[in-house]
Amino acid sequence: MREVKVGLRPVVNNINLPTVMKTAILPGDTIERLFIATQIGEIYYIGNGDIRNFLDIRPRVLKLGAAGGGYDERGLLGLAFHPSFYYNGLFYLHYSVAGTQGPGALPQSEAARPAQNALPEFFNPNPCDPSTLNLRWINRETQYDHIDTVEEWIIQSNGQPQKRRTLLNLRRPFFNHNGVNSLNFSPETGKLVLTTGDGGSGYDPFNLSQNDMEIAGKIIEIDVTKNTFINNPPVVTRFNELPVSIQEALTVIAKGVRNIPGISYQRFYNQYIKYVGNVGQDLVESIFSYVQYKPIPVTQLIQASLRNAESDQEGFINFGWRGWEGAFPTSIIRGCSANPTLDEKTIAYYNDAVKTSFKRLQPLTSYFHQDPRPDKFGGTALTGVQAYMGNGIPDLTGSVVFTDIARDEGSQPGRGVLAYTRVRTDGKPNDFSVIQTDYNFGSQSAHYVSLGTNLNQTKLYLGVYGSLNVTDYNKGTIFEIVP
DSSP, X not given: OOOEEEEEEEEEEEEOXXXXXXXXXXXXXXXXXXXXXXXXXXXXXXXXXXXXXXXXXXXXXXXXXXXXXXXXXXXXXXXEEOTTHHHXXXXXXXXXXXXXXXXXXXXXXXXXXXXXXXXXXXXXXXXXXXXXTSOOOOOTXXXXXXXXXXXXEEEOTTSOEEEEEEEEEEEESSSSOOOSSOEEEOTTTOOEEEEOOOOSSSSOTTOGGGOTTBSTTOEEEEOTTSOOOOSSOOEESBGGGSOHHHHTTEEEEEEOOSXXXXXXXXXXXXXXXXXXXXXXXXXXXXXXXXXXXXXXXXXXXXXXXXXXXXXXXXXXXXXXXXXXXXXXXXXXXXXXXXXXXXXXXXXXXXXXXXXXXXXXXXXXXXXXXXXXXXXXXXXXXXXXEEEEOOSSSGGGTTEEEEEESOOOSSOSSOBOEEEEEOOOTTOOOOOOEEEEEOOOOTTSOBEEEEEEEOTTSOOXXXXXXXXXXXXXXXXXXXXXXXX
């Protein structure tokens, strides 16, 4: 992999934490404009060099950062424009709903329940204590963290956006792993693609990602042409709790998801390579790629569940979580009492690893949280994956670029990192290379929180934030990645 150097050109400064960056042409307009969504609920677009308000849904979005010192993974997480947006004005939002804060999920097992009477946000299973390994999410109607919604909006004839209908209302067990850049349209099927995380905490305590009835931990296609006008769809966690008209509009592409920063489609002759990043637990961050897949209609999954039979999942994508973290069985890292300088690594979910070992997709590339190699880096969390088809940076043409929020080097201020890899012609996993940038952030933290692109993937945009806390306002800058 060649070493690539790029520049970062500031596009807009002093905005709130950016979760989505993508371009669209407004109805009646002639220019493709960059749209930016922020986690707290604002959407801007760049027009003629200045930033303009498109939509402000802050009153609709859950108050963020109230706990945990300001770090939060809820908020406005998804924005997608209909492929015919210029003609029909339709766009789609995914966000955490104001006023829906709950107490969080509880485990089934008394033995696993800590003194505070709730499962900790960053749960660790104990392989020596079987009661921690097979927990169930019970009392879901009351024991949940918040509700996420997916909505269809339309630009009215007066140019003002208005909500048109709700597509899904999802109850989430914990505050984290809700996805980011979570809505995109598939250029293959024309359907809206929702990438949803496993529901949060750590280690997917309820194994939602592998359960076919659970909406969490999946990649879902929504046929927005289907008439699912139900004024207030029920708040659900499982596919079989949905009204039939909504079930019939959904297909599932993949399971075994921990948390996804979006999906990217790269045209390759008459088909598309799909790139998906899966955020890691303790060990490794992974980027997957696939071309062929067989989506399964939700109605088919439900029928198989009613018969206690496994549906035909040939061609169904499985990223392997929670049994596998990328290419590795999911381990628990704990201190070794005999030698405190060493860490003991134990396979936490051995049975899950065995069960999914032959069904799962191998990652295209992975990078580690700790990496001693001089040309690599220790990562923290994957925050963006985008194909690049431009010619402006020739060494990146045809590659997939990805971002990590911060190098895990224990140094302050925090610094994000850019890297890239390519699909090999033999289909085998590939190495990756760090992309060097020329920008001087000075003494400020620079966390790489999001990655975006324009309609034909010839431009890349990097969202940088000066803090890990969403309540530290106006610390964001959008850069265009340039030669």
